[in-house]
Amino acid sequence: MSIRRKDTLGGRAAVVGIGATEFSKDSGRSELKLAVEAVHAALDDAGLSPADVDGLVTFTMDTSPEITVAQAAGIGELSFFSRVHYGGGAACATVQQAALAVATGLADVVVCYRAFNERSGRRFGSGVQRREPSAEGAALGWNLPSGLLTPASWAAMAAQRYLYAYGLTPEAFGHAAVTSRKYAARNPAAYFHRRPITLADHAASRWIVEPLRLLDCCQETDGGQALVVTGLERARELARPPAVITAAAQGAGRAQEQMTSFYRDDLTGLPEMGVVARQLWRTSGLAPADIDVAILYDHFTPFVLMQLEEFGFCAPGEAADFLAGETLPLNTHGGQLGEAYLHGMNGIAEAVRQIRGTSVNQLPGAARTLVTAGAGVPTSGLILGADG
Numbered sequence: 105m106s107i108r109r110k111d112t113l114g115g116r117a118a119v120v121g122i123g124a125t126e127f128s129k130d131s132g133r134s135e136l137k138l139a140v141e142a143v144h145a146a147l148d149d150a151g152l153s154p155a156d157v158d159g160l161v162t163f164t165m166d167t168s169p170e171i172t173v174a175q176a177a178g179i180g181e182l183s184f185f186s187r188v189h190y191g192g193g194a195a196c197a198t199v200q201q202a203a204l205a206v207a208t209g210l211a212d213v214v215v216c217y218r219a220f221n222e223r224s225g226r227r228f229g230s231g232v233q234r235r236e237p238s239a240e241g242a243a244l245g246w247n248l249p250s251g252l253l254t255p256a257s258w259a260a261m262a263a264q265r266y267l268y269a270y271g272l273t274p275e276a277f278g279h280a281a282v283t284s285r286k287y288a289a290r291n292p293a294a295y296f297h298r299r300p301i302t303l304a305d306h307a308a309s310r311w312i313v314e315p316l317r318l319l320d321c322c323q324e325t326d327g328g329q330a331l332v333v334t335g336l337e338r339a340r341e342l343a344r345p346p347a348v349i350t351a352a353a354q355g356a357g358r359a360q361e362q363m364t365s366f367y368r369d370d371l372t373g374l375p376e377m378g379v380v381a382r383q384l385w386r387t388s389g390l391a392p393a394d395i396d397v398a399i400l401y402d403h404f405t406p407f408v409l410m411q412l413e414e415f416g417f418c419a420p421g422e423a424a425d426f427l428a429g430e431t432l433p434l435n436t437h438g439g440q441l442g443e444a445y446l447h448g449m450n451g452i453a454e455a456v457r458q459i460r461g462t463s464v465n466q467l468p469g470a471a472r473t474l475v476t477a478g479a480g481v482p483t484s485g486l487i488l489g490a491d492g
Contacts, residue, residue, distance in 0.1 A: 110387050111351075117203035118339040118346035119488065121150025121332030122453040127295050127444035130224040131326035139168040139219035140177045142328030150332040151343045152213060159184035159211030161201050163194040163218055163447065173217065184211040190362060192401060192478025193376075195448030196486045200352035202333035212334060218449045219328030243361050256321055256404065258363035259480060260313040263406035265371040267315055270421035274315040277405035278306035279427035281319045284402055284435045287465045288442025295323060296442045320405040322440035329449035331456070340491065347459040350472070350489040351387040355379030356482040363480045372421075374407065377414040377476065380485040384474070385416075388487050392417045395487075396470040397458045398432055399451040402439040407479035415474070436465040448477045455488045 123145025125131070125138050147153060157179045160170040170185040184205040188194035195218070202214035220226070252258055267273065285301045288294035301319060309318040339346035357375030359368045368375070385391060392415060400411045409423035418426040427434070437443045437454035444450050455473035457463040463470075471490040477483045 111383070113200070113203055113207055113349070114351045114387050115348060116207040116336060117333055118336050118348045118491070119199065119331050119452070119456050120334055120339045120342050120344055120346055121146040121148075121152065122330070122456050123147070123149050124293070124329045124450065124453065125219075125327045127293065127325050127327040127446070127450075129295075129324075129326060131221055135219050135221055135225070136168045136172060136176055138221070138326070138328035139173050139217050139330075142219055142330035143173065143177045143215055143217055146215060146330035146332045149344065152332065154178040155180060156213045157215055158182055159202065159205050159214030161186045161188070161198040161214060161216045163187055163191070163198065164189045165191060166218065166220070168219060184214060190478065190482045192403060192447040193481040193483035195401070195452060195477035195484065196352065196475055197354050197477065197484035198449075199331060199333060199349065199452060199486055200354065200484060203349045203352055206333060206335050212338070214333045215330055216333065216449070217328065217330040218447050221326045222445060223324040223326050225326070240362070243364060247364050247366070252364070254313070255363055256316055257313045259404040259406060260316050261366055262371045262480070263315050263404070266406055266410065269372045272421070272424065274317065275303065275307055276424035277315075277320050277409065278303045279424055280402060280405035280408040281306050281441055283427060283430075284439035284441040287436045288438025291438050291443060291464050294438040294443040295325065296438065316404060316406070319441075322403045322445045325444040325446060327444055327446055329446045329453060331449065331452055336491070345460050346491050347456040347488040348491050350390075350487040351384045352484070352486050353380045353383035353387070354482070354484045355383070360482055362482075365480070372410070374410045374414050374479050376481070376483050377411055377479055377485070380476070380483060381415045384485055384487050390472065390487065395472050395474045396433070397436055397455070397467050397473045398434050399437070399455050399473060399475045400434060401448050401451065401476045401478050402435060402441050403445070403478065405441070411476055411479055433467050436463055436467070451475055452486065455486070459488055459490050
């Protein structure tokens with residue numbers, strides 16, 4: 105891939121299986137057990153067995169390494185195993201790496217997975233604790249002494265600047281929260297099933313870090329999600345309609361840090377997502393108007409607005425009005441605000457369901473879905489499409 109020209113990965117691989125555990129606040133079992141359950145569920149969905157798998161991809165910050173998951177899941181020899189850095193920014197990149205392995209013949213069937221007890225165990229929202237010394241960690245040393253200790257506090261800095269630059273109030277973020285919870289309310293798998301919210305509910309929720317309220321921040325979840333990727337020709341032989349990987353990209357911007365890129369010239373956008381957007385549009389030959397459903401990473405609502413702007417769905421500063429117009433089906437599973445916080449992997453699964461026509465909030469005739477990974481960090485994205 106190059107940030108200056110079209111790549112050739114698109115159309116050579118597909119997602120053929122999706123599987124998840126239940127989403128809860130206390131799973132009652134190990135993260136390894138969650139991973140294995142999700143892997144088996146995804147393979148069952150694809151009509152494949154552990155013996156078919158020869159590749160595994162996961163995230164860093166994961167307690168269940170590829171080799172251990174292979175042993176526990178009954179998978180035999182592996183010819184490809186990999187993990188991607190930067191937390192939620194890795195989600196779509198796991199599928200990209202799986203597709204790269206399949207397209208180049210390094211593996212035939214690759215499973216991507218993410219599993220954690222993020223609510224009952226280690227909570228990412230608790231902030232930086234017991235971090236090993238590193239060059240990357242040194243950057244945080246500039247922000248932690250001033251009290252910026254959690255992801256919400258880091259996101260709040262960019263959110264405040266966004267509001268100031270465009271003359272908006274915190275209520276601008278409410279439409280993103282209401283939209284995700286609307287779809288979650290119809291989704292039996294979502295933690296907030298049957299619990300929609302209104303703009304008034306959003307405005308009345310307590311402050312977490314101004315200008316972010318409680319309903320601007322995603323939940324914390326225990327659970328696992330897995331995806332199966334194989335070559336398009338083999339995918340066509342399986343029972344489920346393939347979700348073709350039309351384009352896949354990673355992106356990091358200039359002066360990039362993890363959530364604390366405060367020394368950029370402008371804090372009102374997400375340059376790393378701009379890199380991803382340009383590559384996805386360039387490689388796929390598509391444009392925003394061609395997308396039927398968007399699954400945008402919604403750990404914090406302000407970054408949903410910024411992503412819409414980076415991808416060109418609307419002009420800078422206009423995303424709140426764009427969302428209010430409901431012209432683009434968004435996060436039809438309920439997102440991480442409403443369904444579960446699985447670092448975006450459950451969003452990829454929803455994109456597959458939309459292509460298959462099996463979502464509980466199905467858009468009739470959905471043929472092209474856009475999926476993004478974590479915003480504010482080095483990140484990734486996908487366009488999935490129907491075969492043919």
